[in-house]
Amino acid sequence: MMQTVGIALLGVGTIGSAVLRTIAAEREALAQRTGFALEVRWGLARHPERVVQAGLPEWAATTSIDPILEDPTVAVVVEAMGGEEPAATYLKRALTAGKHVVTANKEALSKHFAELVDTARRHQRALLFEASVGAGIPLMASLRQLLMVNRIYRIRGIVNGTTNYILTVMAEEGMPYQEALREAQRLGYAEPDPTADVEGYDAAYKLSILASLAAGRHIRPDYVERRGITTVTPDQILDARARGGAMKLIAQAELFDGSWHLSVQPVFVPGSDLLAHVRLNLNAIELTGDRVGTVVLYGPGAGPAPTASALIADTIDAVRFGAALLPTLELPA
Template sequence: MQTVGVALLGVGTVGSAVAKTLQDKGDELARRTGLRIDVRWGMARHPERVVAAGLPEHAATTSIDPILEDPDVVVVVEALGGEEPAATYLKRALLAGKHVVTANKEALSKHFAELVAVARERQRALLFEASVGAGIPLMASLRQLLSVNRVERIRGIVNGTTNFILTMMAEEGVAYHDALREAQRRGYAEPDPTADVEGFDAAYKLSILASLVAGRHIHPERIDRRGITSVTPDQILDARTRGGAVKLIAEAVYKNGDWELRVHPVFVSGNDLLAHVRLNLNAIELTCDRVGTVVLYGPGAGPAPTAAALIADVIDAVRFGPALLPRIDPAG
């Protein structure tokens, strides 16, 4: 049995879910994989959160330095969110010789090429299944597809908060602000919902997917982005009358030698599978030159699915190391 030392950067909702999952499922995971995952550190602004997550008091730190200096830490799991200091910590962890697993779509989408280049230089894993699809095995599926296929179109619902709001508006007939309050009450939306409702979160995720498919960094600033705050009850009713739905669709299409990217609320016909994706679920279509269209559907957010994806990436990081690194041209 191999013991794998892990450090958690961030012990909030997601980081705590990782710690709890390992406490509940650690023995079962060890039997299945031959790996005993030992959370040696939890970094948090408030050390009491580390203890509240079930980790010992001596594991708490407010600094990344002891984590990077610990030779027994093999994998750093980043669940801080936001661009900084997360992007700096991801780079420092790779430079220190640690494998890195992250759920951070903003930091990754804005620094993708640089982080992949550092991981390749240091021969360390950089895995991010949880950053786009949470519980949907999207990166693993995309790796398999890209080994033979050329992906020509990405299209999907990649933000559960906005999909929940639009579903409530359509099915319950409530106004946008009432649907948003319900999403916040259920924990689907943050107190400041800007990143979700203005389409930033979806743009970050589309940036990562498009970069993987294009083989070069496509920065989220390139994406034509519009959120759902302007969607009216009349538009929702009109869509239902026409047998479809209004959905926030993230789309990247390869045309004339380049990628066109957008995140917009649009009418989706009732004949389209995406029209029937309800509440906080996600669905992503990948249209390929060989296999045609593949649809991946499931829970794209939430602490439990995200934690499961992070832990699966920890296992893959140890098993496969840098072999799973995407091919991203550092020159863009």
């Protein structure tokens, strides 16, 4: 029997619009594969006309989250706004109102992880965030499965496609940093204000989420030792190539003597290391467990289509499994 799932979409920018397009294009196929008919009933944006431009009817547009929380036909709130606030407040309010929550927001999640998990647990609702790290790479699903049996003691990888693209073209085409950044912006890989990416904040948020899951407790992003790529010089790029390797922005979390040590910084990666060969805007993440050894996940770490894919898959899982997929996280008393 087909089940209709009412969805409210917070944010109808690049990612939110991709979610709407994907649902519209794949509605019948999704229903056949999953048994769920997805219906977007609300779109929240600062300007209602943006919601209409994204493809929803005028009556579905709202600038306030209140009608969404009061609508009993909305089962899942999908958040694609970005930024810490008001997104973090909206996520908590949605969970408190009895809605499942799906988000791609690494900043809000990394800074409010314990609070959001606690709220979801108390109200027995799903909180899913596959799209927050690695976009379309099934990273959270893989990590969740590994953690059933393994103690994960090391996470290492390239988790920011913008900086990886910049470093790649600097090395392969000899572009100066500023020119490489402008090219990344032209292609849509970098924001007009690239600070979050190039200074390592984005990677730190993502590492915080992964490390929190591995540690079983909230490790805040300000605990991450962080240095961006703006300090990388052309001489370092040339020297890395001459030595057969590459400069990469590496995010790493490792367990030493019972304590987690987290860092995001540009480092030389030798050519014998798989990460040295991850090019352009792709991501690659190594997860090392005491039973399985090292598992490597590789793929597009950003982009509207991969991110929308993860958000929609999480929406279906939220309805299917509910709070059963909540992470095991030590919460404050």
